[in-house]
Amino acid sequence: MAVNEKILGSELIDKVPGGGFVLAKTEDLFNWAKSSSLWPLTFGLACCAIEMMVTGGPHYDIDRFGSGVFRASPRQCDVMIISGTICVKMQDSIKRLYDQMPEPKYVIAMGNCAISGGIFYHDSYSVVKGAEAVGIPVDVFVAGCPPRPENLLHGIIKLQEKINSQKVKTA
Amino acid sequence: MDITTIIHSLQAKFPGIVVGASADQLIITKEVVKPVFEFLKNGPAAFTSLHSITAVDRKDTVEVVYHVHSFAHRVMLTVKVILGNDQLEVPSLTLLWGAADWLEREVFDLFGVRFEGHPDLRRILNPDSWTAHPLRKDFQMDGIVPRPVK
Structure with missing residues (x-):
């Protein structure tokens, strides 16, 4: 089995000499799966959302990181990119959207607002x-007003690194 | 029909109308708000478009400012109504212009001016639970961080 390809987490897989199988920790497998398919919520608040849309376009291509599948329902999302100014009237809706997302869930605070x-x-x-x-716990802060698309991608990579270092909870 | 002709015809019909700081600015009392705007819209000047309604808080008075535009004569007119702080009421223009509906709701939301005869005078931007009006000079709220003085 070809494990020499440069894939995320490939250094974690133990090659067995002459073997047709590999050994890996399930924890790494789960983390790899989680971090490689971070589906964001289709959700924008202000001008940062325009930069987020550009990040989703072909030029910056957020799909390279598995995060291009913007979902229209919080039930199908893994990450909430809070892109923009949070107004007093909006905060209850945002909190409710966050509460509706299933675990495990992550939050990127995009932009200074x-x-x-x-x-x-x-x-x-x-x-x-x-x-x-x-009252929303933030995993990654992406500074900027608004941040460049590269900056948001950097935030997503940082979030992937964070997920890859997590321990899988068992009952 | 230029702006001075329009203002002269208006002053002939409604004595007591004062020209404001510039030649295209009028100051009227709130008693004549409805007939003046009806004349402006349906009269020869044909101010068919209501551009904006806003307000200015002068601490002891509140000015409600209207901008109307005449496409036929290509002129724009500013009309001000000066209200005392204890009597923030002015007739609604919703029956003349449909656009006045949300504009008046916004002025009510931010300045607390009540528009008599408005069909649905609710807040439009701020939470419904608020009682204060944020663009008034005496507005205060917990949680506002003042800008540090240099």
Whole structure:
């Protein structure tokens, strides 16, 4: 079996001399599967969402990382990319969408508004100060106003690294 | 028909209308809001389009500002109604222009001006549970971080 190809996690697989099989930890297999198919929620709040859409296009091609399958239902999603300004009136909807996502679920806070309120931090009556102020735990913060598509891809790679180092929970 | 002719014809019909800071700006009282706008829209000036309704908080008064546009004569007119802080009520223009519906709701939401005769005067942008009006000068709310003074 060809295991010499440069695939994610290939260094984890033990080659058996002359063998027709490989040995690997199920943990690594699960993490590899999870991190290689991070389906995001089709969900944009402000101008960062435009950059997120560009990331999904052919030029930046988010599909290279398995994250191109934007789902229209939170029930089918693995990662929520909070792309944009969170308004007071919107925060309940965002929290509810996050609660509806099945475990395991991850959150990328994209852009300064989703991190801390950004340029709306001061003197604003209508903007919430970031995703964590809403009560959504954030895994990866992607800074920028808005972040470049490469920056979002970097955030997705960081999230994959985080998932690959996770322990699989057993009962 | 230029803007001065329009304003003269209006002043002849409604005495007491004052020209504001510029030649295309009028200041009217709230008693004549309905007849003035009806004349502007259906009269010879034909201001068929209501561009915007907004307001300015001057602390002791609140000005409601209307912009109307006449495609026939290619002129735009600014009309201001000055209201006392204790009497923030002005007649609704929803029967003249359908566009006034949401514009008036926005002014009500942000400034607290009540439009008499509006069919559905609810908040349009902010949460329905709020009671304050954020663009008023005396607006205060918990959780607002003031900009640091340099």
